[in-house]
Amino acid sequence: MTHRLPDPNPSPQKGRPRALVSGVASDSHTWNLVFLQLVCEEEGLDVVNLGPCVPDELLVTECVDQRPDLVVISTVNGHGYREGLRVVPKLRARPELADVPIVIGGRLGVTGRREDGLAGELTAAGCDRVFDRGPEDIEEFRTLAAAVAWTADDASARASVQFG
Template sequence: MISTVSSNSYIWNLVLFLHMVLEENEHEVVNIGPGVPDALLVDSIQECWPDAVVISSVNGHGFLDGRRMIRAPRRDEVGRDMPVMIGGKLGNLGAENECYPQELVGAGFDAVFADASPEALTSYLRTLPAATPHQSSPVGSSRKAAATR
């Protein structure tokens, strides 16, 4: 599943680019669009049961929005243990942005890709376990493969 931090409401091009990169690397993608509010992210996770959630940022608010955003899936029964990663422009401090990845991992992200190439993301996704069918889902649907090889 892919989306952006909530303040990136105008960047469809990035979401479509990320979508294409993941599909070219043989991942099934559920694209919930840019600028998604935290509650909609959790609703989408509950509905789709993706194997991973990828959040992107280009406006430099990735750290601020991401730190807030990750709390919602981590409080949810379905999203609690789901791999969630964030990448892109995390802040506007230049070299001082180096502190953000560790803080975002501490906040609950499984991986952080600060200004990284798409290859770093796809390599990481290949390390995740493949989806396995679940006996039951809190929302009554089976888990979809949404970002696995």
């Protein structure tokens, strides 16, 4: 007798708002991605979690295929700034993703402390919000996820969600 294990990342329910959570290509950490998935689910979003070490091309392809209402990029290894500057413009270059909120957060630089200029550059590259202050960002992220879940049924309302 063979037993099938449940799919650890089942397809989101059709019609429900969803977030796509991803690590950056060089980051093998998973705990941050699981934590963000749980926060998004608690706030009413289905989640597609691509996991760690996601190549840029895979992230772009999955975002186009999945059509998420929110893209969440997280990093712990300190390379999020450089990788965000590389991958976010690729996401923004796709017309299907032009209006999809993209956020990035975690340890963005290798110094281990917040660097003011990084957030501005990531915003200029196409991020709607940069979470780089540490644990105090979680409530703001939770509020954002709830707002996306609440407005995702109406694409015109989604455009009015504030990210700053």
